[in-house]
Amino acid sequence: MSTEYLPESDQASGEQASNVDVNGKKLSLAHRLSTGDISWDFIGRRKIWFALSAAMMALSIGALLIVGLRLGIEFKGGADFTAPTTVTATTVEDVRSAVVNSDVPELDSTQVTTVGNNQVRVQTRSLTAAEVTKVQGAISTQTKAAPADVTYSLIGASWGEQITGKAIQALVVFLVLVAALIWAYFRDWKMSIAALVALAHDLLLTVGIYALVGFTVTPATLIGVLTILGYSLYDTVVVFDKVRENVKGITGQKRTYTEAANTAVNQVLVRSLNTTIIGVLPVAALLFAGVFVLGSGPLEDLGLALFVGMITGAYSSIFLATPILAMLKEREPGMRKHREQLAHRESRKAARGTVSGAQAVPAGPAATLASTGARVQPARTTRANRKPQ
Numbered sequence: 001m002s003t004e005y006l007p008e009s010d011q012a013s014g015e016q017a018s019n020v021d022v023n024g025k026k027l028s029l030a031h032r033l034s035t036g037d038i039s040w041d042f043i044g045r046r047k048i049w050f051a052l053s054a055a056m057m058a059l060s061i062g063a064l065l066i067v068g069l070r071l072g073i074e075f076k077g078g079a080d081f082t083a084p085t086t087v088t089a090t091t092v093e094d095v096r097s098a099v100v101n102s103d104v105p106e107l108d109s110t111q112v113t114t115v116g117n118n119q120v121r122v123q124t125r126s127l128t129a130a131e132v133t134k135v136q137g138a139i140s141t142q143t144k145a146a147p148a149d150v151t152y153s154l155i156g157a158s159w160g161e162q163i164t165g166k167a168i169q170a171l172v173v174f175l176v177l178v179a180a181l182i183w184a185y186f187r188d189w190k191m192s193i194a195a196l197v198a199l200a201h202d203l204l205l206t207v208g209i210y211a212l213v214g215f216t217v218t219p220a221t222l223i224g225v226l227t228i229l230g231y232s233l234y235d236t237v238v239v240f241d242k243v244r245e246n247v248k249g250i251t252g253q254k255r256t257y258t259e260a261a262n263t264a265v266n267q268v269l270v271r272s273l274n275t276t277i278i279g280v281l282p283v284a285a286l287l288f289a290g291v292f293v294l295g296s297g298p299l300e301d302l303g304l305a306l307f308v309g310m311i312t313g314a315y316s317s318i319f320l321a322t323p324i325l326a327m328l329k330e331r332e333p334g335m336r337k338h339r340e341q342l343a344h345r346e347s348r349k350a351a352r353g354t355v356s357g358a359q360a361v362p363a364g365p366a367a368t369l370a371s372t373g374a375r376v377q378p379a380r381t382t383r384a385n386r387k388p389q
Contacts, residue, residue: 060208
């Protein structure tokens with residue numbers, strides 16, 4: 001970090017700027033946030049963040065209802081063919097056209113992807129034995145591979161249902177354990193509620209993005225979704241830990257719970273941003289490789305889930321979880337009483353200032369003495385000017 005010193009004129013005058021230390025070195029943004037020199041009112045603008053999150057969640061729900069998720073063969077069942085071939089720029093389209101025109105009905109949703117530069121993969125709906133033979137022959141003809149080299153496997157929908165059921169069970173167990181762990185660590189059930197709301201927000205946005213972009217939901221997607229919940233929870237716990245530190249003995253402080261929590265958000269803001277950026281960069285590279293280099297596959301599915309989930313996790317921990325926590329805590333009778341006491345002190349302080357400023361200054365020599373600090377004698381008259389008694 002570069003350093004900046006005060007001009008000699010400022011140093012000579014003895015004035016100290018708020019963005020420099022006692023040695024004249026410029027303070028970093030992180031340091032000024034942690035010490036409270038500068039602060040952004042995140043919690044005070046919570047209605048804006050709540051409205052933004054509600055809009056994004058509504059968009060995600062709409063995408064799920066209107067567009068829907070594009071389930072992979074592992075969830076809806078089907079046939080999976082693999083054939084050796086020399087991959088070219090037109091391989092995917094050529095093989096797909098051959099399969100669609102193989103005299104087997106309802107193959108318009110067939111998915112064709114390349115595996116490396118010497119293999120092609122074809123996924124179709126569930127097929128009968130006769131239909132498998134026809135599709136296998138069409139792929140063999142197009143790729144110029146021997147029929148025996150075109151391998152296939154049939155996947156039933158029940159297997160996908162089992163995976164979905166296990167994933168839902170894992171999610172429920174995870175959420176229950178998270179709520180219990182946060183309550184045990186912070187001794188505050190309101191923190192558990194705020195964290196769960198943030199997790200649900202991140203989960204819904206991630207799934208909604210999948211519906212919008214049309215990526216295929218595969219087992220890798222489930223792995224990514226369950227993984228991002230851990231990232232989101234980590235960001236939230238970091239902020240909550242600082243909140244707990246700031247609100248310790250809050251009734252003896254000259255600030256409200258909301259103000260202390262907002263200070264905590266500012267103090268960990270730079271850390272959260274740095275952690276998110278460092279985590280997102282390799283995930284972005286993973287997503288880029290999966291989409292533009294390797295084509296559709298596990299890297300693409302896993303990368304998108306991690307990329308979206310890590311960004312929404314950082315967002316929710318700052319703009320959603322902490323404001324919800326502050327809103328819940330401010331409704332407690334103790335916090336209401338504390339706010340009323342602070343407001344009463346401020347009103348009394350303002351009243352004293354008004355009274356002292358409105359006091360009249362006495363006229364005559366007393367006024368001169370009060371204003372200048374010097375004693376002034378009244379003017380004397382001469383004997384000639386005195387009136388006879």
